[in-house]
Amino acid sequence: MLGLPTMWGAVAITYKLICPLAQQNGMGARIMTSAVFFAVGTGLILRVRQKLMRELREIRAVAGAAQSVLLRPLPPRLDGLALAAGQLSADRGASVGGDLYDVVATDHGVRVVMGDVRGHGLAALATVGAVLGSFREAAYDEDELGRVLRRLERAHARHLRQRSRDEHPAAGGGEPQSPLAEEFVTVLLLEIRQDGAVYALNCGHPWPYLLRPGAVCCVEPMSDGEPMPPLGPFPLPVDLEPAPCGRILPGEAMLLHTDGIEDARDGHGRFFPLPAELTAAVRRRPVVPKALIQAVYTRLLCHIGGPPSDDAAMLVLRNDRRRVPTQAGEPALHSAHHAL
Template sequence: MNRTWAWRPLPPVAGETFGGFVRRLFVLVLPGIWVAAILAWELAGTGHAQPLQLLAAAPAIACAGTGRRECVVLGGLCALIALVPLGAAGQDTAPATRLGTCAAILVVVAASYLTAGRRARLLRELARTRDVAEAAQRLVLRPLPERIGGIRVAAGHLSAGEGALIGGDLYDAVPTRYGLRVVIGDVRGHGLPAVGTVSAMLGCFREAAHDEPELSGVLRCLDRALARHLAGRGGPAPEEGAGAEDAGMAEEFVTVLLLQVAQGGEYTALNCGHPWPYRFSSGTAEPVAQDEPLPPLGLFPLPDRLHPLSGRLAGREGLLLYTDGAEDARDAHGAFFPLHAELLACLSGAAPPPLAPRALVAAVRDRIVRHAGGRLTDDVALLALAEDRPHVPA
């Protein structure tokens, strides 16, 4: 089963594991090193009992780096050390000074203990919130099976928002009696409003894909659903068939590409402001069309007559669908990611036959991440499908 990469962190390599172990070991021994250095300074007799006042920092260091138990144990040990005269300078130190140092250490221990407890509760609440958010976002942008009928499918998503699993991109593939129907789109903007629009569009597509016999009917359902969704956020719902522009929401739009693949490999596509997909096979790739697409949904009403693009996939051929975030990914010098036919032909030629869409999507994803250095300015969605069934001549 393919998964969305933003949902699963990459496993650490051996170097990272060793580095993490070294950092944890350093955090564990740092409080002890701090206490030992202060004791050595005091026993040397050059600090005149002033270094013992620095023992109050040891419990705070232990609490921040290890845990509450280590904070209490080390704090109690430091409080006892502060009461014991050490060295020649310690013998001349007044008992009130040692008691004051001990009291200061105990105050730091209590404050650090309470702070660590509050931090632990906040971390547990954050973990539960992330689990709930992940479950909700998985329902919106659900993982796709590796095979739907005789078509192999792979999809993935990279979110530009920190800590977000999904953003303004959407995709889905639904098997119907009319064939496999696929949608990929890009909602203007980011954040919760974009996620709400993604949810509305995907919910409408999953219903209309089964009910509408024509792909144009599915697109019109999406247009009406977007208009109602935007009107519900900012005003009364528009009339049936009215575009979002009439509802006063001209600044909100969604680019959508609809694709239908029939049993024999014939496909049809409708494009509203979205990049055209690439057609690929082992070692070759080319765009399926160079025509100007329709305007994005939400800007203008759909025309009365829609003319879908038609084609046919031969055996082992496939299509790569993507959002414009893939082309907009920039490196440190501001150069855009070179997503073109030559690159896809090279990547598809490197994969062993039969070409797996999952391998191609993973290769493109890795190239985008390396090109952008892990810093994306826009969400990226990739979806690839390939014929994997024998075609019987008509």
């Protein structure tokens, strides 16, 4: 950024030494000199602005590519389930924050992860990458959901140790004392079996909602159990038995979300009424995952009256395993399984 003042100084010195008009002291000469400097300064500023805008576009393109790798687009249908996901980032100009999600079809059932990393920015994105990368391998490799969660715990701990060494090189490669020990990530792991039975392991994350559309709409949490602590501050318990969360029947859906949804407040400090908004959105109509997410985000932004103060992610899955008709606004895909 030193180029602009250097160029400005060079132009000023050259003009003063070479141009005869600059040697005169009359009012007309002074006005002309001011006009020349104004024109040159304006041109330099516009040139620098153009360069900065080009660099900003390139940075955003790179960031967008990186973000699409972290939170890759989900297929509209996967193993008989209709899917849609959405994300609102608290960081201006970013499409991904500290929230994470993914869905994969495995030999053990459809496995889902939803999580929320403490904090925002690049550090949170790096943690998202570590957790999601571990899930995308462990979900296929491990036959037990508890082993998948232990893999995520190890990946998270390994990532934080490496960050501590990078940020505190004076530790000499040992185990540094670092504020990173206070960082954590909430994780909800689900396994959806062929009969629609849902099993979960929950580390400090909000429970999903079951959505039964119809004249008498039902929106209720899929469990009222006490979650385990988030990954990071405490080790996982020895026994990791997935909790049964009921069953999602054909035509029914469930919504996973991060706490940025229900913790959002309006100007009077009132929390966003997610269950009531879900009830209004699916009463007397079928659940269309993408449309439901758009409706909830519209109501959320209206409620808070501005940009969100926390990342807010949602994921909707509808059971289509008994040929539930394609709903309005959805692609006409009839295959029961799409490999990622």
